[in-house]
Amino acid sequence: MHEPSGAVESARTAHEVGAGSTSEPFSPSPAPKRAELYHPQLLPYLESLVPPRPSVLQAMEAHAKATNFPIVGPVVGQFFYVLTRMLGARRVFELGSGFGYSTAWFALAVRENGGGEVHHVVWDESLSQQAREFLGQLGVLEVMRFHVGEAVQTLQQVGGEYDLIFCDIDKDGYPASLPVIKRHLRVGGVVLYDNALWSGRVWDESDTSAATQGIRELTQMLTRDTDFATTLLPLRDGVLMAVKLR
Numbered sequence: 001m002h003e004p005s006g007a008v009e010s011a012r013t014a015h016e017v018g019a020g021s022t023s024e025p026f027s028p029s030p031a032p033k034r035a036e037l038y039h040p041q042l043l044p045y046l047e048s049l050v051p052p053r054p055s056v057l058q059a060m061e062a063h064a065k066a067t068n069f070p071i072v073g074p075v076v077g078q079f080f081y082v083l084t085r086m087l088g089a090r091r092v093f094e095l096g097s098g099f100g101y102s103t104a105w106f107a108l109a110v111r112e113n114g115g116g117e118v119h120h121v122v123w124d125e126s127l128s129q130q131a132r133e134f135l136g137q138l139g140v141l142e143v144m145r146f147h148v149g150e151a152v153q154t155l156q157q158v159g160g161e162y163d164l165i166f167c168d169i170d171k172d173g174y175p176a177s178l179p180v181i182k183r184h185l186r187v188g189g190v191v192l193y194d195n196a197l198w199s200g201r202v203w204d205e206s207d208t209s210a211a212t213q214g215i216r217e218l219t220q221m222l223t224r225d226t227d228f229a230t231t232l233l234p235l236r237d238g239v240l241m242a243v244k245l246r
């Protein structure tokens with residue numbers, strides 16, 4: 001019943017054409033501004049597989065829906081939780097944390113890894129305050145470190161080395177964030193960027209907005225940097241994930 005959009009089709013064709021020759025550059029083709037990326041049942045199905053979660057997380061999801069605030073949602077949240085447990089991460093830094101929904105998944109995992117530090121950074125005082133309240137209700141304040149300010153500058157000021165760094169700031173700021181994140185990521189550590197698919201706008205050549213260009217540039221920077229092994233997970237709006245090799 002649900003036919004893949006032309007945008008998804010053209011991306012698939014480009015991938016298939018390039019499958020045998022690694023040097024073929026990807027050439028974008030016209031696509032709707034906001035493409036339907038997946039079968040309509042995919043995300044509900046994946047959500048149905050997320051184990052029962054604390055009521056505070058559910059309240060945060062309801063709050064995001066009521067206020068139309070963009071959060072990563074439970075499927076990506078559960079992925080962050082699993083990844084953080086797999087890495088045994090004790091030190092996590094998050095850039096662009098909103099009211100703390102994605103932070104909550106990292107905090108739960110770090111606490112279960114034996115404790116550590118999860119840095120929440122947002123430039124809105126009121127969002128930082130909301131995050132303190134929600135994460136307090138969740139009972140994870142002992143691992144939390146809150147900062148109000150520009151996220152990349154804050155990472156530079158706070159310093160330190162991290163096992164995992166998650167970036168979800170304004171998209172035009174993505175390219176400039178990478179050198180700073182790279183400096184503060186330990187070898188073997190993982191960097192994550194949200195919205196790597198940007199609802200399909202990344203392959204719409206007519207979209208030259210600063211946000212879309214920022215995501216494209218960051219994706220090229222990361223995938224071409226041989227200090228990283230990088231993959232783009234088509235989960236929700238796309239999660240770009242890279243491990244620092246050296």
Ligand SMILES: C[S@@+](CC[C@H](N)C(=O)[O-])C[C@H]1O[C@@H](n2cnc3c(N)ncnc32)[C@H](O)[C@@H]1O
Pocket residue numbers: 070071072073095096097098099100101102103121122123124127149150151152168169170173
């Ligand atoms: C997409 S929301 C974060 C959602 C969060 N990751 C979640 O899933 O719960 C991004 C937030 O970061 C803030 N922000 C964007 N760019 C920022 C920057 N450069 N420094 C600090 N905060 C930033 C925005 O105001 C917004 O509150």
